[in-house]
Structure formats: C-alpha cells, structure tokens
Amino acid sequence: MRGSALRTLAGLALAMWLILPLLPLAIWSVAHGWRFPAIWPAEWSLKAWAFALSPASGVLQSLGTTTLVAAATTVLAALVGVPAGRALGLYRFRGKGLVLLLLVAPAILPGIAVALGLHGIFLRLGLTGTIPGVVLAHLIPVLPYMTLVMAAVFAGFDTDAEDQARSLGARPMQVFAHVTLPAILPGLLTGALFAFLVSWSQYLLTLSIGGGKVQTLPLVLFSFATSGRNDVTGAVAMIYILPGLVALALTARHLTGRNLALGAGVPG
Amino acid sequence: MLRTLAALLLMSTSALADTADGEALKAMTWDQVVQEARGGTVNWFMWGGADTINRYVSDHLGAILKRDYDITLNRVGVADAVEVVNIVLTEKEAGIVDTGAVDLIWINGENFRSMKQGELAFCGYTDLLPNNALVNWDNPAIANDFGVPVDGCEVPWNTVQFAFAHDSAVVADPPRDMAALLEWIKANPGRFTYPAPPDFTGSVFVRHVFYHAAGGADALLGPFDQAKFDEAATKTWAILNEIEPFLWREGQTYPNTIAQLNELFANGEVDFTFNYDPSQFGLAVQAGTYPASTRSYGLTDGTIGNTNYTLIPFNSPNKAAAMVVQNLLLSGEEQLEKAKPEVWGASPAIDITRSPAEVQAGFAAIKGHPSVVSADELAKAALPELQADWLTAIEAGWQAQIGN
C-alpha cells in the first residue's frame, strides 16, 4: 500500500517536473508586464501572439524555413542512411568497426569542432547563407542517428522473405517496396523522427553556415530571448515546440521500446 | 532597327543585373542609379534587438522601397555589428569580391574603423545622393566617426546620446554626476551593474568612468597616446575594482549584453540601466517591460554622444539599390518619421533647417514620452567620442584588469 502511494507521488513529482519549464513560457506569451514579484502577470494580452503571427516578426516565415530544412534533411538522411544501416546491420566485413566509428563520430564530437572548418569550406563553395548549405550541414549530426537506428532494425531483419520474393520473380524495386519497406517502416519512422528533431533544434551549425540569412526558429527564439521581449519569446517558444509534438503524435504508433534503443549496439 | 532593339534588350537586362560595379555607378547620374536599382534586393544587416526599429525598417521602409523603387528590402537582424564585419572580412579572405552576402550595414565606431582600414567599404559615392545635401558635413561630430574621418565611406542615419534610466518610484533622487554615482554604488550594494565590454553599451559606460578618471574628455582627444592612456587607465581600473564588490552579484559576473542589464532592471534586480538611445526606455515602458514610473536623465558632467551610419561593403552585388535605400533614409520625411516616439524616437542626423518646411513643422510638433529625456536636454552636456584606438585599448584593459 505504502509503496503504491509513494509511486504515485513520485509519478506526480516527475510529471510536474517535466512540464514546469514550459509553464512560464506559456504564461509570458499572454502577459503584458510581469515584473518581480508578481506571481501572475499585471495584465493579460494577446499582443505578443498577434506580433509573433504577423509577417513583421518573421516567425511564421522561419517556421516554414525550419520545417523545410528539417524535412529535407530527414529525407536525405533516409536515402543515405537506409542503405548504410543495411550494410551495418546485415553484413560483417573488414573495417566495419572503423566505419561504425566514422558514422557515429558526428553525433558525439561537439558541433563546434566541425562548425569552424565547415564554415571555411562552404564559404569557398558558395554554400553559406543558402538553405541547401544549411541542409547539408545538418546532415552531419543527423546521419548517425538515422544510420544507427536502421542498423539496429536491419540487425533483426530476416532476409528470407526478400529471397523468396526474388525467387518468385519480383524485380528489385518491387522487393523493396512490398517486402523490405513494410518491415522496416516502424524503425524508419523512428529514425526519421530523431533526424527531424536533431535538425529541428540545431543552433550553432545554422548560425555559422546560414550567415544570418537562413533564420530558423532556434535562432529567432534566441534573438527574442536575448532582447528582453519575454512575451514574444513565450509565443515563439510555443510555436516552436508544436511541430515536434505533431511529429511525435504521428509516429507514436510505431515507437516501440526496441526502436528507441538508440545505442545501436545495445542488446535488443 | 535590330540594333535599337538589341540595345534596348541589353539595357533592360542590365537593369536587372547585379550592380556590383561601384566605379561604374559613381560615373552615372542619380536617375541612372535609380534605374539600375529597380528590381534589386538589399540585404541590410543591422542590430535586431528592438522590434520597433525592426518594424520601422521592414514594414514602413520596406513598403516604400517596394512601391516607389521596386526594391526588395531584406532586413537581417544580428546581435552585434562586429558579426557583420566578420562576414565581410571572411568573404574578402575567401576571395569573394562581387557576390557578398551583405549589401548594407548599420554601423559606427570601431567596426567602421575595421571596415575602412581593411578596405572593406564602398567609398566615394555619397555626393551622388540628392539627400546628402541635407547633411551638415562641416559638423565634426558627423564628419568623423569616433575620430575617424568618414571620407565618403558611410552615410549618417541617427545621432544618439547616452542617458541613464531609473524607476522614480524606487530611486526618487538619483545621483546626477559620475562622482555621486560611484558613491551611490558603494552606499547601495548589489543594486548596480554594467554589461561587460566588449558589449557596446557596457563599453561606453566604462568610457564615462575613464573620462572622469582623466579629469575630462579634452585631455584625451586626438590620436591614441600611450602615456595619457596609462595614466587615466590606472585610475580607472582602480575605481572599477574598488566598486566591484558593491555591484550586483558582488561583481563576480557581469551581464553579457545590454539586454541582460535591461532584464535585470525590468525585474528590479538592479536600480539603473542606461542606453545610447534613450527612446528605448519609452518603448520598453509602452511594451510593459519597464514600470511607467521610469525616468531618464544625463549627467551634469556630460554624457557621450555620437552618430551612427549605414555603409555599403565593397563586395555588395546590389550597390545601386543600397544607395537608393541610403538616400531614402536621409530624406527629411524619413528622419521625421523615425523621430516620432510611437515609431522609434530616434534623433535625426540631418540638419533640420535644410529640410522642407512641413518636415520642420513636424519636428517642432513632436511630443516626447515622459520616460525619455529629450535630446535637447541631453545635448546641453555632451561629450565627444574618442578615436577607436582608445576604445580597443580600454576594452582590452577592462578584460585584463577586471573581467578576469
């Protein structure tokens, strides 16, 4: 009995802790004047939302930019990461450890190590300040997540079904579309979710490669947060977390414990 | 017939082409420049920390430029102009000479000097702008940007003068000169701080202390003098180190930016903030960030004022369009528009007496915001800026002696 009450209490504390930092943001977004020591805002107002949603603030435009960049990065990561994951999950070959190391490195090495050099390279290639440039830059931290998830998926994949389909005369594209893809889809969606989220929250790479011209939401949020407009910051923050929630809701069905074992070598 | 058609075709396509060739533009008439500018885009990199200014630029100016000149204005907000200098510098280093990302910069001071010395600015074209006639270039405060001659490399936009702000409900009688302020800080521990240089506003606060330590600005005018610097600097660091334990957080950390100081002031963690642009105080009160009892003032021994400008980088691909934007910024109508407190409240950089009668009447009719000290009031005790070498030495000295 006591154990159960304790558990519920712990659960309640955990739930509150998880939501807590988001509450002041939500309240600020509808506040007009909320100075110490007031618990509640002096006045309530929708001006911050009106401003954030108007073209003058650039927020909606940057929402579009961020979504475009994240979607493009995810698609490219899938195109590159699915075959790479297949190779890592199904095959053993010489140098596999080294390849794994190379593929995982961008997720572990801090972005700053890459940002300096990448900026110099992209400047000469004319990619700075462009959306394709930012997408390419985002691929660097995103690819490891997609590849590792797909590697884990393919590690548990039985190729017999593919062999059977081929022996029955199906062409490679058909085999992929009707046999492989449905089987790997849950894992692919998990990988896509992670890819999307990593690109969605990138700051330094976008700042350095985007050169001020590619304004994604994290940059916009940061600049409002550091310019003292807390009410607008709150509204932008709410707008910023929404698509991630939507993406989660869309893929929630496919998120199983197995797929969330991101550390690919982890048993399971 | 064919040749005329070909010529027409060439002219129309060249009108849409990049206008990166500055020398060619300098040889044209103004009308030709405006024609070249049609259809162009201007990427204007400027400090983005005030959304009233952002609105004025993006909405108001953007609409006029589109409607009257078919120019697309793309405002790019940055936290500090040094970032933009860095962009142009890196581009020059990478050999990018006519496809730069930046067409126009809101700039002054050390950043201007970096650009002029690094030959990063487009110069020698300002006489072409019709509204340039409204600028009084005989005024040394305008002809020199922090002691560096402008030499046709930039176009003035606003004049500013440093002022303090306080909540009159909390501090009814604030200290009115630097000596009194230093005493007040010691008597009220934890209630004052300033942003760490090289933040622009923190830096100018330190310079006020520097002038005070040197016994006045007149001794410091002119090129950098190591001996004079060392003498004043020693006293300045002594003063700042002496008050450090009485600052917010006992001086163990300083706000990184003026925005952080504003936040502390807004929440009552400190009792003072300050700014080069006092109109910001009024805007903050309107936004509900500062209390309505906020009042601002200058020091009796004077506060520092300067002019800020817009500049076209050497490698801008849209120089004609950028020149049209600069001409618009200098016009009497726009200088009046941004002077209105509900728009921005920025002081003009042109000589108002040279502008049309309606504009002059408009200026006379402006009523200031109660929280904003008037520019005329501040101008009664104005201090000049020092040359940029002094600034870099002061900033480096602060970081070494105090910022540890």
Next chain:
Amino acid sequence: MTGRAHPLWLLAPALLLLGGLFLAALGLTLIRSFRYMPVLGLTDPDLAAYASVLTSPGFLSSLCLSLWIALASTVISAALALGTAMLLRQTFPGRRLIGFLVQMNLTVPHVVGAVGMLYLVSQSGFFARLAYTAGLIDAPGQFPALTHDPFAIGVILLYVWKEVPFITLILLANLQSIGADHEATARSLGASRWQAFRHVCLPMLRPGLLASSALVFAFAFGAYEIPLLMGASSPRALPVLAWQSYTNVDLATRPEAAAMAVIIAIIGLALLLVYARLTRPLANRGRDAG
C-alpha cells in the same frame, strides 16, 4: 537494395558525405590550428596557437567549467534516469500520461527548455517570486544565484531536465528486451528487491546506461547556445570561448579558436572510443560480406 549488394555500395553515399564534409571540416580546423593561414602570410605551421591556448588561464578555467558541467549533468541524469526507468516499469495511476510526457520532452528543443528554465530559476524568476510571496526573501538578490553563476547550476539543471527522459527511454527499451525473468528468478531465490536490482538488473543495464551517458557527456561538454544563454560571463564554457574567438575581427585569433576546437574534438574522440567499446556487439553482428 536487395541482399546481394556488396556492403561497400550501400555504404558509399554515407561515407562520401561524411568523408567529404565531416572529415574535411575537421581537417581544415586542424590545419588552421597549426597557424597555416596564407591570407595572413603565415605559411609555416607551428604549435604557437596551442602553446598560447594551453597556457592561458582563461582557457584552463573554461575547460574545467565545461568538464564540470558535463560530469555533473551526466552523473545526475544517469542516476535519476535509472530511478525513473525503474519507476515507469511498474503500474500506477497516471503511468501512461507520464510515459507520454517523457516522450514529449524529447521533442522540446534545448533552447526552449533553457529559456523556460531561466524564467523559472533566475533570481527574479517564478520560484523566487514564490519565495517572496511566502515571505522567505525581500529582494531578488536574496534568492540563490542559480543562473549566470560560477557553477553553472542552471545549465546543469537544464541538461538534467532534457537528458533524464533521453536515458530513461533507452533504459526502458533495454529493460523490455531483458525481460523480468532474471529478476524474478533472483527474487524467488530469496534476494531482496534492492539486491535483485543491484546484482541482476544493473549489470545488464550497464552497457546501455554507459553508452547513453557517453552521448550525454559529449553533448553537455560541447553545447554552445545553452551556456551562452544561461552561463556567467567568466569563466565561459569552452565552446562559447572558442566560437567567440573565431568570430573576433582580429584574424590572428582564428588559429587559437581552431586550436580550442581541436582540443574539444579530441575530448569528443576519447568519448567516441569509450562509446565504441561499449557498443562492440553490433560490430560483430551480421553475415560476412562477399
């Protein structure tokens, strides 16, 4: 993409991309760090930048601060995540809601959490206002300094807030595949709950826990925007110091910025090797290629 393809073809796009971008970027940083900058006339590589960086007190205190932040965040997150995972294994009212909240936390970007955390724990933040209302303090200055403070407490709090759900989900996944059988066996042999946890469960969770901790450490060490937003002006976290050096208009500081970035990369590399060690099983899986 059917089974007969040699793995090299499957890997080629990924390798090209990462080789071309990632390795090239690291390489360029490395070259710059050796003070090879033709535009400044420096054509003789040397270690002057490293010497200057490694002997500067600013760098050393930044390095210590970043290591402290990473260590504290990782240890606290791992411990709390263990507890959370064990809690969420059991059923109690609201368990599904909490499971959803944990997943939702993953989707909230770090910057959003950081700004929210600032509004919560700063000296004029929500908790401080509650304290004032309760009569515990009279002025913001009396509330403990948790933001812009020398121990980066606010930064650590934010990392813990974001990484506990991350590690928890990984642990839960592992627990799911391990199953409850081993524990049940131990309990039936007389082991207490704590003993079953410590001697049966924990060792099996260790690889996953350590691997995810390595990821968390790397992130907490190398993140830029969170210490910029929430940290003190000195010492600054190492990535902030490095990036501010890089964007200094004085071109001579670029090699030093690059040297700092290389040092950060080396520490990251060490963590990578640790991570690789812990996840070796994957390297041994799969069929032999051609």
